[in-house]
Amino acid sequence: MLRQAMLGRARYTIPTKRFLSMQAPRQPSIGRFTGKPDHATGKYTVSFIEGDGIGPEISRSVKDIFQAASVPITWETCDVSPILVDGLTTIPDEAVKSINKNLVGLKGPLATPIGKGHRSLNLTLRKTFNLFANVRPAKSVRGFKTTYDNVDLVLIRENTEGEYSGIEHVVTPGVVQSIKLITRDASERVIRYAFEYAKAIGRPKVIVVHKSTIQRLSDGLFVNVAKELQKEKNFQNIELDTELIDNTVLNVVMNPSKYSDAVFVCPNLYGDILSDLNSGLSAGSLGLTPSANIGDKISIFEAVHGSAPDIAGQNKANPTALLLSSVMMLHHMGLNEYGDKIENAVLKTIAASSKNRTGDLGGTATTTSFTEAVIDNL
Numbered sequence: 001m002l003r004q005a006m007l008g009r010a011r012y013t014i015p016t017k018r019f020l021s022m023q024a025p026r027q028p029s030i031g032r033f034t035g036k037p038d039h040a041t042g043k044y045t046v047s048f049i050e051g052d053g054i055g056p057e058i059s060r061s062v063k064d065i066f067q068a069a070s071v072p073i074t075w076e077t078c079d080v081s082p083i084l085v086d087g088l089t090t091i092p093d094e095a096v097k098s099i100n101k102n103l104v105g106l107k108g109p110l111a112t113p114i115g116k117g118h119r120s121l122n123l124t125l126r127k128t129f130n131l132f133a134n135v136r137p138a139k140s141v142r143g144f145k146t147t148y149d150n151v152d153l154v155l156i157r158e159n160t161e162g163e164y165s166g167i168e169h170v171v172t173p174g175v176v177q178s179i180k181l182i183t184r185d186a187s188e189r190v191i192r193y194a195f196e197y198a199k200a201i202g203r204p205k206v207i208v209v210h211k212s213t214i215q216r217l218s219d220g221l222f223v224n225v226a227k228e229l230q231k232e233k234n235f236q237n238i239e240l241d242t243e244l245i246d247n248t249v250l251n252v253v254m255n256p257s258k259y260s261d262a263v264f265v266c267p268n269l270y271g272d273i274l275s276d277l278n279s280g281l282s283a284g285s286l287g288l289t290p291s292a293n294i295g296d297k298i299s300i301f302e303a304v305h306g307s308a309p310d311i312a313g314q315n316k317a318n319p320t321a322l323l324l325s326s327v328m329m330l331h332h333m334g335l336n337e338y339g340d341k342i343e344n345a346v347l348k349t350i351a352a353s354s355k356n357r358t359g360d361l362g363g364t365a366t367t368t369s370f371t372e373a374v375i376d377n378l
């Protein structure tokens with residue numbers, strides 16, 4: 001159900017549906033998929049990184065459901081075991097070639113050793129392929145009761161720098177420094193993407209979440225770039241708000257519906273934390289929230305959650321977040337019919353009965369039984 005609203009000079013389409021659904025959203029003009037299916041088979045090839053911990057279990061679920069739904073995709077499995085070159089973390093050439101060739105990937109969670117060993121492979125992938133925007137929608141799920149039943153939040157996180165730049169050093173024993181790098185170029189490309197995304201999904205407002213009262217230069221630059229961009233003719237009909245992160249966190253917890261007409265955009269770490277909060281509020285679990293890492297040409301889709309080592313190998317993981325990430329991927333590729341079909345089946349399965357739900361949603365289902373129920377509902 002859509003309603004039209006006249007806002008200023010522009011006509012926007014505002015979705016009234018507040019429950020989880022990413023059905024065939026219009027794609028922003030930046031980062032569009034340009035891959036082509038194979039001539040002989042009519043199928044697209046997608047690079048697949050299964051990931052660590054629960055990764056192989058939830059990846060199996062996605063593969064089984066895609067096969068049952070006859071999605072015209074061939075998976076190309078990629079090994080991203082870390083390789084250290086001159087102290088820098090890289091991934092094997094074959095994986096880089098596969099992703100550069102296919103222009104699209106789906107990945108399970110990758111674990112990062114704490115305080116030693118290789119650098120985060122998640123960050124390495126984002127940097128290697130210049131995936132500058134991380135889109136994280138968080139919506140209530142019909143039939144599954146949480147504190148609020150009308151959460152519909154969209155957050156876009158800067159994905160390549162900020163606190164995740166990896167520039168750290170020991171100044172002197174007992175004194176360390178981590179650099180939060182913010183550049184005009186990276187700020188501009190993610191904020192421009194956020195404006196385009198808001199236009200594409202029919203939201204009239206972009207909110208920059210920051211702390212420029214304290215991080216005056218870095219967050220200050222991020223906010224100023226947003227103000228400059230908003231003056232462009234293309235974006236003048238999108239309202240721009242700026243909010244301090246502590247204020248946003250309080251407001252989201254008190255009344256998430258306040259932000260149902262907005263797209264948040266923020267520097268890397270704020271986006272990481274705020275999006276987990278959004279997941280908790282919308283779903284009561286990390287097991288439901290999908291995401292897209294978008295670059296100019298290449299995009300990689302992944303669940304927001306990590307490798308969940310506490311439940312790995314126990315057939316307890318909820319594959320929904322990876323499944324919904326794969327739905328975002330299908331919409332990105334223009335395979336809307338398949339995306340809608342899988343999304344409907346997943347949501348129907350969760351709504352039907354608590355018996356269908358995995359433990360994180362208070363149910364008793366296993367990864368396998370949930371997958372079978374989704375296949376029955378296709």
Ligand SMILES: NC(=O)C1=CN([C@@H]2O[C@H](COP(=O)(O)OP(=O)(O)OC[C@H]3O[C@@H](n4cnc5c(N)ncnc54)[C@H](O)[C@@H]3O)[C@@H](O)[C@H]2O)C=CC1
Pocket residue numbers: 054108109110111112113122286287302303304305306307308309310311316317318319320321360
């Ligand atoms: N994008 C990625 O690949 C990410 C990777 N990580 C990595 O994951 C590892 C573990 O990180 P944590 O902080 O423990 O976060 P986590 O997201 O793996 O787990 C947090 C809690 O959520 C639960 N959970 C997560 N996903 C679930 C699912 N699909 N079904 C049911 N329950 C689920 C876990 O059991 C755990 O109790 C670390 O090595 C971290 O570096 C963390 C975040 C993102």
Ligand SMILES: O=C(O)CCC(=O)C(=O)O
Pocket residue numbers: 110111112120121122123272304
């Ligand atoms: O790579 C990691 O260990 C964590 C990355 C992360 O926090 C994220 O994907 O949001």
